[in-house]
Amino acid sequence: MASKLKGTKAGFILALFTLSLAAVLVLAACGASNRSQSGQASLSGSIQIDGSSTVYPITEAVAEEFMNIYPDVNITVGVSGTGGGFKRFTAGETDMSNASRPIKDEEAAKAEENNIEYIELPVAYDGITVVVNKQNDWVDRLTVEELKKIWSPGSKVTKWSDIRPGWPNEKINLYGPGTDSGTFEYFTEVINGEAKKSRSDYTASEDDNVLVQGVSGDRYALGYFGFAYYLENSDKVRAVAIDGGSGPVEPTMETINNGTYKPLARPVFIYVNKKSLERPEVKEFVKFYMENAPELVEEIGYVPMPDSVYQENLNKIN
Template identity: 75%
Template sequence: MTSKKIRPLLLLFLSALLVLTACGGRNDGGEGNSTLSGNIEIDGSSTVYPITEAVAEEFMKIYPEVNVTVGVSGTGGGFKRFVVGEIDINDASRPIKEEEIEKAKQNGIEFIELPVAYDGITVVVNKENDWVDSLTIEELKKIWSPDSKVTKWSDIRPGWPEQKINLYGPGTDSGTFEYFTEAVNGKARESRFDYTASEDDNVLVQGVSQDKYALGYFGFAYYLENMDRLKAVKIDSGTGPVEPTMDTIREGTYKPLSRPLFIYVNKKSLERPEVKEFVNFYMKNAGKLASEVGYVPMAEDVYNENLSKLK
């Protein structure tokens, strides 16, 4: 074959290869294009953080000119910024409160609430703890109530070690703190405060994993990620001890510590194409990515409803 005949065939082959590469590079089902750019700022719950961070990482692979930052100041800390328009999206492990809605209105902030996954607040002890297998809700209340007299493990059940119990839990800006205190103590934010507190669940993981006599609570994903260092405590709400698992959280049998997780999106931010594309991408991939980082996905029709809200 002459060089004059080879050249057109080579050009045709290269053109076809470019088309195939361009088509194969998109696997997100998104409607945007790689020319998107800008900054998206997210803050809030450390519990929701692993899902949002996973979504952000995948999104930025497709849109490298968009910078998505995800903070962990806690649900309440995030809402403080969200209701004054400082951030585009707030991760939340509880629904927005009436007073937060009112502050948003005062500042002209309109928003959309989007549920993204289910979580089970997990009570954990150190891996070397060989005396605790389960706790009742009443025993949890005995430990965590504002007027608690529990200082040693033996104060919970006779026969348990006469050793000081060292408690770890979320700080007061955490949605996990509010949900747990309401579920266990009967009123949100009612709790003892002589414990090691942090809005960063990794700090709590570190504390419990290094202390044989510790007990703490935080989101299920952080337990799954550290099963080699922690032991989950089964919870008995009156029908027998139930272990937190994907199935018990999904079915609602792990009660009363199963709960939905949300993101809240500023409507004005959605006018920016990079934010709109990000939130659409989030809803199309939340189920898969939530499972990958240790949460229970919502039913598919919930994500479809969320997409309808965005339209």
């Protein structure tokens, strides 16, 4: 009898334990369910971004990381160039715009006309990189004056020998960004003295990968584009040291960061529509961008801003 009671008591305790465990699991499941429905993991919606091909790799990398965490958010990143991106942004067609130059007065006026309020957020430093073919064994450096001689409107440079005596008497084939590119505008301003003033007889593309392919496949080619695209393709093209008046300096993370790679180092930006920031998926994405930019910017091949700049950007968002 005692043995039977002992067994009954043990069975009761086991049943009680099983019920308690089941209750704990149910509560845990409810808690997890509530987090997925009301927490950050429940973010959904779409974000439209367009603009600079230079800033594109940074924003695309951030977008991929963000969508890994929030798979119900769809982010589209276009590459119509800084000018093309601002056309869409100031018309209210996009939530964010990648830009390799600050917004122009006329673009800001268009935004105001369409009641678009925005925030400018610097995200990295870039160094416009002048490149030649790997088989080019005569160019060791170029001065700013020589670049102007090559790229200015009405340039008489058609052969390499027109730049320096002793260089090949071969046609120079030029590659560069299209006229909607912020890189094109910045380069022409600091080299030719006026934005968008350039010779037009060159192969132009808003897609920097097209420029890389052009230069890498032509021994007598010369082109320019963002530093990250050079780093990614340094096995295909060679960077040229630029003499801005203090001796030739090659583009590197260090020279871009300390300002010695001049005058081709510059900041790049994203612009965010304030109205779009009212949507939780957009605000969370921009916060995520600023919090992870230092690491991702460097991974991609750009120079990160000081931490204080990203913190200031976060303050603007909040």
